[in-house]
Amino acid sequence: MTQTARHWINGTWIEEGEAATTVDVYRGADHAAFLMGGAGTAEEAIDAARRTFDRTPWPHAPRLRAKTLLELADAIAARRDEIAREIAVENGKVLAHCLHETDAAISEARYYAGLARSIFGRVSEIDEGKQSIFAREPIGVAAIIVPWNAPSTLLLRSLGPALAAGCTVVIKGAHQTSGVNRIFAECLSACPSLPAGVANIVHGDLEVSQVLCTHPEVDVVSFTGSSATGKKIMAGAAPTLKRLSLELGGKAPALVFADADLDTATAEIVRGSIPHAGQMCTAITRVLVEESLWDAFTGRLVDALGAVAVGDPMDGSVQMGPLFDLQGADRYRTAVDAARQAGSTLLDGEVRDGHPRGNVVTPALFEIADNSHRLVQEELFCPLVLAERFNDEEAAVASANATRYGLAASVHTSDHGRARRVARALKAGTVWINCHNRLFAEAETGGFRESGLGRLHGLEGLDDFLETKHIYAEFGRLPGG
Known part of the structure; x- marks a missing residue:
């Protein structure tokens, strides 16, 4: 003590x-x-x-x-x-x-x-x-x-x-x-x-x-x-x-267009969704993927999220520590169960057995089509990410703006003009381009x-x-x- x-x-x-x-x-x-x-x-x-x-x-x-x-x-x-x-x-x-x-x-x-x-x-x-x-x-x-x-x-x-x-x-x-x-x-x-x-x-x-x-x-x-x-x-x-x-609160979307660099986008979205086991207001909770890229990108994302090492936060090999408390673990279980019922399971989440507090969980990824669903509308504060499809810029922006939150977002594309257009159209205080969660003392957030x-x-x-x-x-x- x-x-x-x-x-x-x-x-x-x-x-x-x-x-x-x-x-x-x-x-x-x-x-x-x-x-x-x-x-x-x-x-x-x-x-x-x-x-x-x-x-x-x-x-x-x-x-x-x-x-x-x-x-x-x-x-x-x-x-x-x-x-x-x-x-x-x-x-x-x-x-x-x-x-x-x-x-x-x-x-x-x-x-x-x-x-x-x-x-x-x-x-x-x-x-x-x-x-x-x-x-x-x-x-x-x-x-x-x-x-x-x-x-x-x-x-x-x-x-x-x-x-x-x-x-x-x-x-x-x-x-x-x-x-x-x-x-x-x-x-x-x-x-x-x-x-x-x-x-x-x-x-x-x-x-x-x-x-x-x-x-x-x-x-x-x-x-x-x-x-x-x-x-x-x-x-x-x-x-x-x-x-x-x-x-x-936040419900940060990451918009991934067909011309995005897939290696960079995958790494940034994993990096942006698992900090503090998703218990961060700017963490990525929604991934909006262009239809033509869906299979290729979600496959990569499933592999990358599934490989995340979870456990003791003091262990240098661990990438994601536990949820803060047992209430958080219960919230995670409830959200995962609701996601299974509401959409397709891409990466099923679990609460790891054999842990003294029962609050070590794994990242989860689910496809969902209804952006009015409570899982899309509510801040979950856990490492559960929802994947959604879109066909064009207008649909992507409309879906990304479909919640009452507007703290942060990211746009992943190799088209500089598109990146600027979409960033301006998003209702978010911070929009990152081809990266996520870059925060500096010099740069306003809100x-x-x-x-x-x-x-x-x-x-x-x-x-x-x-x-x-x-x-x-x-x-x-x-x-x-």
Whole structure:
């Protein structure tokens, strides 16, 4: 058992709440101890963040903010391997992907350190002697609610722009990954330039989240999770008209045209469908294949998905770890049974026997013709991929856009003009061409429709944490020349 994860509020470690433990997702044993905070803990953290925002120079000190973010990047880098191992144990993602995720978090911190010193407003001369200044100012206190499936990079992609903008924050990570959250709290506490109260971390469950989403002193909520939970957050935030940054569910399609490079398309679709056993909002869940290519491509895809090694996420030879919990395994079984009834089985999925938790599963691939079926319309969050046929560009786009989700998609073709046409027609916040799941600190991501509000990463990642203030003055006619 590792050190108990405590709350970090106003620069002080707080021991408050009942003790609980996280679980080793693959082995099923208790793993990391933490203190389960409640409403009072959340309110204490919000009060600290509000006082710090209102009474210290932090919102007006961009060089201090940049320095702090660089210190945070260095602190994370110093514990990179430890963080990655902790993620692999607590959420089941294979270690190589956990290392990549932690590197992405470091990149986020360094990227927003640079932007902290590059937040500019504008000036406009409305008429002679009449001038408007449009200043960009931090919005205030930000609540950051982070899920269990990527606790490192999903924290930093909100925390980075929030701190760069000049906000103070209260972080509530998933209690299931409290061991990871503890290390990030320690990384923040190790930043000598970070003033007390700027960043606060509370461990807890729904009770803490509810306070963060309804408290009048929280100005913006940045949340990553399901669309259903995002809607509840919107309802809770409505009475105080909080700004919301929501990255929600996805149902990412990959469109494969007859002129695609089959080796590349196969490799990218396998790579894009199995990360974290499909428990990733941008993971490929639908493969739309041109009719003339159907037999050749689906045969390749069946072989490639069938060869995926599953098991212990700490084993370097394993390509896909377990599902997060037993509920996920039950959801997978239900989806596979429904897919067998709704369409043709191309690659049957299974829950592997002889495993202590019953959550190690194999990739599955089913053909389905009805894109109104619930398997197409609902986010499944497991490695079950649906294959669909199309005859032309128009049919492919119509089918790809036939859900209420619009987070990500990919287009596979050797025709550059077609790739651009189809990408523009897809209702998705990110469209990759001949690849999938390429994410960078510099490149905005976000959803259309029920996949969310706002953008994360990139320059626009700052927008949810900034307000524009208009300052107007009349100073008379200028002296003559």
